[in-house]
Amino acid sequence: MKPSLLRQLAHAAIALQIVLATLLIVWGEGSLLLFLLTLVLLGVSAYVTDWRQTFHLNQRGADLLALGAVAISAIAAARTDRQGLLLVVANLQSYLQYVLMFQPKNTRVYWQLSLLSLGQMAIASTLYPDPAFGIVLLLQVALGIVAFALLLLDSEFDAVRQPSAGLLSLNGGVSESHRPDQHSVGFELSYLWKSLLPLAILAALGTLILATPLFLALPRWTVSTFESTDTSPIRTVGFTDTVMLGELGGAVNNPELVMRVTFYRGRGDSAMRLVGEPLFRGTVVTRYEDRIWTQPTPSHPIPLPAEAGSTITRQRISVEPLDTAEIFHIAPAVTIDEPDSKLKLNPSTGRLFRLDEYRHRTLEFDIGTTGIRGNRQRTVLPSLQSPLNMQALLQPFDERAGAEQFPRIAALASEILSEAGIDPMRNPLQAARTLSAYFHTSGEFFYSLEAQQRDPSLDPIEDFVSENRAGHCEYFAGALVLMLRSQGIPARMVIGFKGGEWNDVGKYYQVQQLHAHAWVEALLIGNQVPLAEFAGEEVPQEAWLVLDPTEGTQDVTNLNRGGVVASIRQAIDYGRVLWINYFASLNAKRQRQGIYEPLAAGVEAGAENVTSVEVWQERLTSLEQSRLGRFWFWYRRHWFSWRGGLVAIGFSLAATALFLSLRSAWKMVRRRGWLGTMPPAVEVPVLEMYRRLEAVLAPLGLVRGSSQTAFEFALAAGGELADRTEYRRLAPLPGRVVTAFYRLRFGGHTLGKPEAEAVEQALTELERSLDGHRK
Amino acid sequence: MTTELQTLVSELENNITQVVLGKAEVVRLCIVSLLASDHVLLEDVPGVGKTLIGKALAKSISAGFSRIQFTADLLPSDITGGNVYNPQTGQFTYTRGPIFGNIILADEINRTPPRTQSALLEAMSDRQVTIDGVTHALPQPFMVIATQNPFEFEGTYPLPESQLDRFLMRIAVGYPDREDEIQVLSSHRINEPVDNLQHVLDAQQVVALQQGVRQVTVDESINGYLLDIVDATRKCEELRVGVSTRGALCLYRAAQALALVENRSFVIPDDIKRLTVPVLSHRVIAKGYLQGTHRQAMETLIGRLVDDVAVPR
Amino acid sequence: MARPRQIRITREGFYYSLVLAAVLIGATSRQLNLLMLIGCVLLGPMILNLVYGRWATGKLTVHRRLPTSLHAGERLRVDIQLANLRRWMGLWAMRVEDQIAHLSTAQDSPARVGVFFPYLPRSSEKLSYYEGTLPHRGRYQFGPLRVSTRFPMGLVKHSLVTGEPVELLVHPKLGRLNPGWLKQIREHESGSQQMTRRGLLEADFYGLREWRPGDSRRWIHWRTSARRGSLIVQQFEQRRSQNLAILVDLWQPRNPTAKDLERVEQAVSFAATLLAELCRKPGAQLHLEVAAVESFVNAGAGSPVFLREQMDALAMVMPHERTEFPERLGHALAMIPAATPTILVTTRPVDWEALGRAAAQRETPIDGRTILEIEVHDDVFGRFYEDASPAVV
Structure with missing residues (x-):
């Protein structure tokens, strides 16, 4: 016998559960094979075992296969680490599902299949830190409800058909005596989508509403941040430690997420947006040789310094797993709260990095910075280390031979400065700014991400400044560094990210690979350091001037700012952030700060609002001073005058009119069925008197059968009443009421006053006498 | 509805029940049939007063009354009349048959062969007879009260189902109660009381009543209920043929008439429910049809169908 | 009686709760956020099940309609009507269970039978029914009705016990008399009892009326015709009044075998069948006397009411175990017209001797009476009477 339609639908729902769970596992694992295998076996088993029923595993075969699966998994488990173990278990669950698929189905098998999917979901939860997990979970619940409701219907259909045991031979009936099969007419299949599906959706939503606060309220006692496991795909950062000119990194238009950064003023909680595009500092390169920029040898790393004196801005950086250790940030970084043991700082380069073991995880850091004043990023920053290696910062112009390699650069720099009449030795600050501005103002340089034709006999930067003045940020930055150095100003190239997309929903910067950028820092020493930049702070001996020579980068990075699509994208990204903060990595601290405390504060404020005497006094005062209050004051003094009387009458009339119109509106709403269309049985206006009659008789067990006319019902009820001595006198009343009801209902008559009163009296009498029987 | 009509109806009913004892329901249904301008078939064993009811109804109305005793050798022309050669004038003149009356009592209609039966049935449905190409209209009001014995009796020609539905109702008369029977015995001691019956209505008044019936209002929900019942007979698995549209219309008209008889200007669900069995049970054909128990089986079946249809409220 | 409202966790529900508890405890103790989320989400269906069932059984009415009279072995159809009084939502997967107990015999457990309503739209009612046959005569108790639902996932079963138990008196099983039953009884009869003068099978004379064409000439009553001077025919009514007395000696041995019990039932059924047959045409004077634990005698004109009373009595009658012939039966002859x-x-x-003696005490000799003796175990019993074939289930 083919499975019934209900069973087929339930089967489909459970198959969908399996597919969804496997999909999540595959996403985490990155192997498509398991998914394809699951799909194929689902199809095959549905056809062979359930539809054609030509093959199925018996219990012994199923046990053997399951044992085999366990054994294979055990071997695999022995060879893998703790991380791999989870995947092994997930795969084992899939294998067991395969075995179950080929067994003859009953409700128990379906439960097992569904539970195995749930187990996979549990494992997927450690692999997949994304709100999609939550959505899939809800979907799974809805599917489960639908599937098992269908199975329940199916099995109940079966149960009532089995003749009961004992001395009776009885057959259970089925309403309308048909099971919803293809040939049935009784049970309408439309019930399934008209009523069962909405119910399942409602249940899933209810589950969401119920589960969320429960989840948030469950006790947390650890402060660990969320750590996804290492299996997450590692994203390559858009730059390398070295910068090789002529090669474009993979950063071009790569929308992959690098990090999200939120800025908070001080220790506050309100996020802020910076004026202009923030420059997130990564590392520096100093040495240029053979078309390659390389990093200086790193100094000994130190923990983040604590800075108490100046205004600190907090930057919360949530960084994705990356193949480099840098934490891109607004420099200079300082410790906020307590030092983070996962972070180290290289003072010579200002490179902030996480320890290797944390490199491949999604991590979140709270770091302070003194690099923001007001809403602006500072352009002059104190040097973290002193003394600096000046030779390295002037290379290759520290040697004569080196300088000869770049004649055009040196000549251009000299030309610009002499035209501006600036002496680079006496006023390096202005000289640096002038040189940097030249790239913007001269109108000769063009920003381009496309590879350019370069003269192979020339150094690429020489070519860039003289021949082909188009290139990307590394050319601009490299040219400026060399020009500064040629004029004796120490400078270095900084690599990091610029700007990022401002997410207006979540108030944070979303930095993607395509935001990778290179800019320049020039060193100012001693009295060259502008004092105004360090107002209220200790003025450092050496300071870095931040210069960004690149032309027009905004045009590229922020092409898709604005528009509905963008805001949807932002909302989705913010949803992801919320998911990570409040679901995937909810910890004791965040639970306290984000949930318990605001809740308590809200309750407290609400209670205060209602109970506080002062608040109410304030309100009363403001009410008295309002127009209404003044009117009331006037009225209280003049209520007995003709004007006061007029007001009173007018007010009463208005109140009556309001009441009447509201009542008729309500009646209209009731009559038109705007509160939902009723099925025909109730749609006709059941007159109130008849409804009362039924209501009063119902507690006696007197209910009108659907094929009973109202009058027959009244007669039966009268008979029943007459049988009970205490109610005998009531016996004629139902008949009387129904006679009147008929005149109204079917005759379209209206009742005269005496008749109406008689009916009312009869109903009251019935209600009064039978009151004892009411529940 | 005027009270005048109502008085007429109750006078008529009282007049008949005066002589037809213990048959209040049957009498009422016959009056309903009269008011609905339709015909009625009384069916039961001999001697339970079928003829008496017909006679009493006819006698209560001062209108033309004919009684046709159907026998095996009755010819169609015995009913409709025919052209007779008049030797004095040398012409054929049309002589009216007994069908030209207002109330026709057709006794033992199933004793006559189908040819004669159909002459009557045609006259009933068309309210006219056609002889040699000339159509003669029948008078108003026109009502046939037919009686027949159950089929198990010898020498009968059962009416085909297709013709049965010319009758508005088929009514089983049944035996009277014991008390009523005693009264019957005593009242017959001297003479036949029905012979002394007085007219209470004339033909015009009957026509007025029949027009009054059409004024009775029927609520939309009642129509729905009626059609639900009709529909149930069409869907019923035990029936080969359900109730036709004419059947539905008959039930509608009968319910209106019953409302008038019961002094109401509107139809209530109870009217429909009460009339379903007499109006519909002879209009359906069962599967696996058993002649002997046919009528009762159909009445039970129709009753059960009605019990499954939801009543409007 | 059980509490009207019950919640019972099903087997699925039990295992589900186990899994749920394991997930929640494990997740909380290991502080695994997403596993906690799974646990919380798993709570949803459980709570839905708890709430839905309570809600579904909250506002409904259920009614049972029993037939007014029923014979054992006759097809029983019980209508169950379930009404959903909720105005906004339909009810799913409602099951109504009825229980049926035979009160007359000591029976271990009542039979249960259920009907299933897959879906009841809001503010609607539906009718369903169960059918079957009740094998024994006597009192049956129906109910109370239990409405239950496990919807949606079958984790929890809510049930509501409603309505008072109702009794139904089941009449004895009716058999079938062969068309010529009376004649066959008489042929089989071995005693010397005298035949009645008038044939029992003749149609009864009903009346006279004028001859009409088509009437058979056999029916002409010549004497009256001669007196009136016109042809008068007799009217007959077939098998109209059949006066009959039925005496039942309902005896069983002290330690009855199954065969003995069956015999008693057969005797009761036969008597019931006879009565039902005779009451079909009203007017017959009937007389029923049963010697049993509680003997009774009833006489009256055959009518549906009379029949019903006899059936009620026969439904409850219990066989006696007295070895001597019940004198009452002999005495009864005195009340029966000869x-x-x-x-x-x-x-x-x-x-026969005992019967004769008992009759003689009341000065009503049995000679000259038509007494047909039918012993139930006799093979010939089957010639004119057969048990109705067992009801097709």
Whole structure:
């Protein structure tokens, strides 16, 4: 016998559960094979075992296969680490599902299949830190409800058909005596989508509403941040430690997420947006040789310094797993709260990095910075280390031979400065700014991400400044560094990210690979350091001037700012952030700060609002001073005058009119069925008197059968009443009421006053006498 | 509805029940049939007063009354009349048959062969007879009260189902109660009381009543209920043929008439429910049809169908 | 009686709760956020199940409609009507269970039978039914009704017990009399009892009326015709009044075998069948006397009311175990007009002597009466009477 339609639908729902769970596992694992295998076996088993029923595993075969699966998994488990173990278990669950698929189905098998999917979901939860997990979970619940409701219907259909045991031979009936099969007419299949599906959706939503606060309220006692496991795909950062000119990194238009950064003023909680595009500092390169920029040898790393004196801005950086250790940030970084043991700082380069073991995880850091004043990023920053290696910062112009390699650069720099009449030795600050501005103002340089034709006999930067003045940020930055150095100003190239997309929903910067950028820092020493930049702070001996020579980068990075699509994208990204903060990595601290405390504060404020005497006094005062209050004051003094009387009458009339119109509106709403269309049985206006009659008789067990006319019902009820001595006198009343009801209902008559009163009296009498029987 | 009509109806009913004892329901249904301008078939064993009811109804109305005793050798022309050669004038003149009356009592209609039966049935449905190409209209009001014995009796020609539905109702008369029977015995001691019956209505008044019936209002929900019942007979698995549209219309008209008889200007669900069995049970054909128990089986079946249809409220 | 409202966790529900508890405890103790989320989400269906069932059984009415009269072995159809009084939502997967207990026999457990309503739209009612046959006569108790639902996932079963138990008196099983039953009884009869003058099978004379064409000439009543001077025919009514007396000696041995019990039932059924047959045409004077634990005698004109009373009595009658022939049956003959044929239904051979003695005490000799003796175990019993074939289930 083919499975019934209900069973087929339930089967489909459970198959969908399996597919969804496997999909999540595959996403985490990155192997498509398991998914394809699951799909194929689902199809095959549905056809062979359930539809054609030509093959199925018996219990012994199923046990053997399951044992085999366990054994294979055990071997695999022995060879893998703790991380791999989870995947092994997930795969084992899939294998067991395969075995179950080929067994003859009953409700128990379906439960097992569904539970195995749930187990996979549990494992997927450690692999997949994304709100999609939550959505899939809800979907799974809805599917489960639908599937098992269908199975329940199916099995109940079966149960009532089995003749009961004992001395009776009885057959259970089925309403309308048909099971919803293809040939049935009784049970309408439309019930399934008209009523069962909405119910399942409602249940899933209810589950969401119920589960969320429960989840948030469950006790947390650890402060660990969320750590996804290492299996997450590692994203390559858009730059390398070295910068090789002529090669474009993979950063071009790569929308992959690098990090999200939120800025908070001080220790506050309100996020802020910076004026202009923030420059997130990564590392520096100093040495240029053979078309390659390389990093200086790193100094000994130190923990983040604590800075108490100046205004600190907090930057919360949530960084994705990356193949480099840098934490891109607004420099200079300082410790906020307590030092983070996962972070180290290289003072010579200002490179902030996480320890290797944390490199491949999604991590979140709270770091302070003194690099923001007001809403602006500072352009002059104190040097973290002193003394600096000046030779390295002037290379290759520290040697004569080196300088000869770049004649055009040196000549251009000299030309610009002499035209501006600036002496680079006496006023390096202005000289640096002038040189940097030249790239913007001269109108000769063009920003381009496309590879350019370069003269192979020339150094690429020489070519860039003289021949082909188009290139990307590394050319601009490299040219400026060399020009500064040629004029004796120490400078270095900084690599990091610029700007990022401002997410207006979540108030944070979303930095993607395509935001990778290179800019320049020039060193100012001693009295060259502008004092105004360090107002209220200790003025450092050496300071870095931040210069960004690149032309027009905004045009590229922020092409898709604005528009509905963008805001949807932002909302989705913010949803992801919320998911990570409040679901995937909810910890004791965040639970306290984000949930318990605001809740308590809200309750407290609400209670205060209602109970506080002062608040109410304030309100009363403001009410008295309002127009209404003044009117009331006037009225209280003049209520007995003709004007006061007029007001009173007018007010009463208005109140009556309001009441009447509201009542008729309500009646209209009731009559038109705007509160939902009723099925025909109730749609006709059941007159109130008849409804009362039924209501009063119902507690006696007197209910009108659907094929009973109202009058027959009244007669039966009268008979029943007459049988009970205490109610005998009531016996004629139902008949009387129904006679009147008929005149109204079917005759379209209206009742005269005496008749109406008689009916009312009869109903009251019935209600009064039978009151004892009411529940 | 005027009270005048109502008085007429109750006078008529009282007049008949005066002589037809213990048959209040049957009498009422016959009056309903009269008011609905339709015909009625009384069916039961001999001697339970079928003829008496017909006679009493006819006698209560001062209108033309004919009684046709159907026998095996009755010819169609015995009913409709025919052209007779008049030797004095040398012409054929049309002589009216007994069908030209207002109330026709057709006794033992199933004793006559189908040819004669159909002459009557045609006259009933068309309210006219056609002889040699000339159509003669029948008078108003026109009502046939037919009686027949159950089929198990010898020498009968059962009416085909297709013709049965010319009758508005088929009514089983049944035996009277014991008390009523005693009264019957005593009242017959001297003479036949029905012979002394007085007219209470004339033909015009009957026509007025029949027009009054059409004024009775029927609520939309009642129509729905009626059609639900009709529909149930069409869907019923035990029936080969359900109730036709004419059947539905008959039930509608009968319910209106019953409302008038019961002094109401509107139809209530109870009217429909009460009339379903007499109006519909002879209009359906069962599967696996058993002649002997046919009528009762159909009445039970129709009753059960009605019990499954939801009543409007 | 059980509490009207019950919640019971099903087997699925039990395992589900186990899994749920394991997930929640494990997740909380290991502080695994997403596993906690799974746990919380798993709570949803459980709570839905708890709430839905309570809600579904909250506002509904259920009614049972029993037939007004029923014979054992006759097809029983019980209508169950369920009404959903909720105005906004339909009810899913409602099951109504009825229980049926035979009160007359000591029976271990009542039979249960259920009907299933897959879906009841809001503010609607539906009718369903169960059918079957009740094998024994006597009192049956129906109910109370139990409405239950496990919807949606079958984790929890909510049930509501409603309505008072109702009793139904089941009449004895009816058999079938062969068309010529009376004649066959008489042929089989071995005693020397005298035949009645008038044939029992003749149609009854009903009246006279004028001859009409088509009437058979056989029916002409010549004497009246001669007196009136016109042809008068007799009217007959077939098998109209059949006066009959039925005496039943309902005896069973002290330690009855299954065969003995069956015999008693057969005797009761036979008597019931006879009565039902005779009451079909009203007017017959009938007389029923049963010797049993509680003997009774009833006489009256055959009518549906009379039949019903006899059926009620026969439904409850219990066989006696007295070895001597019940004198009452002999005495009963005194009340029966001599012309009325008498059928004596017994479960053992008739002690004619004892019967004669008892009759003689009341000065009503049995000679000249028509007494037809039918012993139930007799093979010939089957010639004119057969048990109705067992109801097709």
